Structures are given as C-alpha cells and as structure tokens.
Amino acid sequence: MTRGRRGAATTAAASPDDVAAVLQRYEELPKAVVFDADYTIWPLWCECFSPSYTPPLYPDVVTIMDGLRQAGVKLALASRTPTPHVASAFLDKLGLRQRFHSIQLIPAADGLDQHRQVAHRVRCIVVISGDLDRPAVAVHLVTTCICSNPPVPACSAQKDKAHFPAIQRELGIDYQDMLFYDDEHGNIRRVSTLGVCSILVDTSTGVDLAALKQGLEAFTRARQAAT
Numbered sequence: 001m002t003r004g005r006r007g008a009a010t011t012a013a014a015s016p017d018d019v020a021a022v023l024q025r026y027e028e029l030p031k032a033v034v035f036d037a038d039y040t041i042w043p044l045w046c047e048c049f050s051p052s053y054t055p056p057l058y059p060d061v062v063t064i065m066d067g068l069r070q071a072g073v074k075l076a077l078a079s080r081t082p083t084p085h086v087a088s089a090f091l092d093k094l095g096l097r098q099r100f101h102s103i104q105l106i107p108a109a110d111g112l113d114q115h116r117q118v119a120h121r122v123r124c125i126v127v128i129s130g131d132l133d134r135p136a137v138a139v140h141l142v143t144t145c146i147c148s149n150p151p152v153p154a155c156s157a158q159k160d161k162a163h164f165p166a167i168q169r170e171l172g173i174d175y176q177d178m179l180f181y182d183d184e185h186g187n188i189r190r191v192s193t194l195g196v197c198s199i200l201v202d203t204s205t206g207v208d209l210a211a212l213k214q215g216l217e218a219f220t221r222a223r224q225a226a227t
C-alpha cells in the first residue's frame with residue numbers, strides 16, 4: 001500500500017446510489033463488515049485528541065456503512081486505541097454508535113505497541129513543528145526513536161485474540177463470513193490467520209468506494225476458492 005498524505009480527500013464523496021450499485025454486483029455479501037477506527041474511518045489517532053473534540057470522518061464512511069446495513073450486513077468496530085473513552089465519545093458525536101452491532105474498544109495490555117509509540121511521538125512532534133509536508137524530518141525522527149527505544153514485549157490484546165473472538169460471540173457469525181478493514185499491516189496479517197478476508201486501507205482515503213469494491217472482490221474470490 002502507498003501511504004498517502006493523511007486525511008487528504010482526492011475525490012467527491014460516494015452517493016448512496018453509488019454504494020447500492022456496487023453492492024448489487026455481488027451475489028453474496030459478507031454477513032459482517034468489521035472496521036478499525038483510527039485512519040480507517042477517521043483520519044487521526046484519537047489518543048492525540050480530547051473527548052470534547054469533534055473529529056472529521058473520511059468522506060465515504062457513513063454512506064458505505066448505511067448501504068451495507070440496508071443490504072442486511074452487520075457492522076462491527078475493532079480498535080486497539082489506548083484511549084477507548086475518546087473513541088467512544090467520537091462514536092457518539094458522529095452518530096456512529098447506533099450503526100454498529102458490536103463495538104470492541106480493547107486497548108493493548110501495555111498501552112501502545114512499540115511501533116505505535118514511535119509513530120505517536122513522531123506524529124506529535126511533527127504536528128507541533130508544523131512539518132506535515134516534510135517526510136525527511138519524520139524519517140530522521142523515526143530512526144532516532146527506534147534506536148533509543150529498547151524492544152518491548154508483544155501486547156496481549158491483539159485483534160485476532162481479543163477483538164474478533166468477541167465479535168464472533170456477539171454476532172454469531174463465522175470468520176469466513178466477515179470482511180475486515182484496517183490500516184495496519186500487523187492487524188491485517190493477524191486477523192487473516194483466522195480466515196477473515198482482510199483489506200489494508202489507504203490512509204489518504206480511509207474506507208472509500210474503491211476499498212468497498214476491493215473488499216467485495218476479495219471476499220468473492222475467497223468464497224469461490226473455498227468451494
């Protein structure tokens with residue numbers, strides 16, 4: 001995946017008819033679609049913000065969620081945010097809570113993963129310095145942070161061990177009937193081992209119409225391969 005400039009929207013938002021037209025192309029839809037939160041449905045890490053903040057959403061997210069629900073697909077949220085209270089506040093502010101049939105805001109057992117600790121520091125430093133368009137600065141800071149941070153043990157609350165088993169229990173839907181969107185390679189790799197069709201999200205667009213098509217194509221291929 002090519003990581004675009006975070007939060008930049010490059011095309012007009014999808015309409016409900018656009019989403020319905022995509023969904024109608026497929027004989028079989030997933031029974032559940034599971035979304036990560038940060039940089040998948042909204043263009044930010046919620047731990048960088050106060051619960052009083054009202055965040056933006058990626059432009060196609062609500063239209064896609066509503067189209068899926070109207071087609072009978074259940075929706076779930078799976079986030080490892082270290083600040084679930086902030087994510088929870090955002091869900092209410094954005095009117096998203098009632099759209100989900102299962103919400104799993106389970107932080108990693110020891111807070112942030114090492115890579116996320118590094119990225120978080122870089123993000124905050126870059127935001128403070130106003131250097132969002134200077135990737136060379138970020139690369140230097142990442143190198144510095146990695147070299148100065150010893151490895152930490154793997155976190156226990158991974159999505160394949162915590163979030164997805166909870167979603168499966170709550171929805172009563174098999175993993176092979178789910179479609180999952182996330183912007184982090186590690187989450188995609190882990191959840192794929194369960195048999196869930198998993199799609200890496202481009203952080204410049206979040207889950208958009210192209211990602212919906214990509215996911216449904218991949219889901220269809222996986223089902224055909226299994227029969």
Ligand SMILES: [Mg+2]
Pocket residue numbers: 036037038039040182183184
């Ligand atoms: Mg994310």
